Amino acid sequence: DTGVSQDPRHKITKRGQNVTFRCDPISEHNRLYWYRQTLGQGPEFLTYFQNEAQLEKSRLLSDRFSAERPKGSFSTLEIQRTEQGDSAMYLCASSLPDPKAGELFFGEGSRLTVL
Amino acid sequence: AQSVTQPDIHITVSEGASLELRCNYSYGATPYLFWYVQSPGQGLQLLLKYFSGDTLVQGIKGFEAEFKRSQSSFNLRKPSVHWSDAAEYFCAVGPNSGGYQKVTFGTGTKLQVIP
DSSP states (O other), rough: OOOEEEOOOOEOTTTTTTTEEEEOOTTTTTTEEEEEEOOOOOOOEEEETTTTTEEEEOSSOOOEEEEEEEEEEEEEEEESOOOOOGEEEEEEEOOOOOSTOOOOOOOOEEEEEEO | EEEEEEEOOEEHHHHEEEEEEEEEESSSSOOOOEEEETTSSSOEEEEEOOOSSSSSHHHHHHHHOEEEGHHHHEEEESSSOOGGGGGEEEEEEEEESOOOOEEEEEOHHHHHHHE
């Protein structure tokens, strides 16, 4: 068990550029979550996969954001035409199926800075 | 909709003193409840969880929490704080049935430990 890994850990980009983050969950976990965290706030739910199916997207997630989990293993989160308001820590987490599904294992996050 | 309130943004305690961090939740049924800790530069780590049964749950690092249904609370406690406990603590709530599985976090309480 190598834990949840995220890449890159830090990304600085100019407004209007596209960025992509990758998350590799714990291998036996079929649920994968993306959260966003800004300074002084708790993690905010963005989207959630069970295997390769994206089961929910937050209404806070604009159409500039897209997430995939093509083979039910790793996931990518892409942000198109970045805006300064997208600057945040993007957290990935994975979990086992219900009833333990609420127990999330987090990666260390990908910090995005949009200039 | 489920929600979590952590009324204390910042708490300072002396090393060796006792600690209680407050958490109130809103949920239509008996929820799953969690406390996570986030140290600077680290991912969130699960401290403890409540699914059912005994309302006093023990976690890692000497932490415990008590579920009080009548008060919709799940406060975190530690009898004697160590300097290494300085971190941010997040209470979270999740649904306790199958299907949709979104975990909602509070805004966090930052703990400072002074000598």
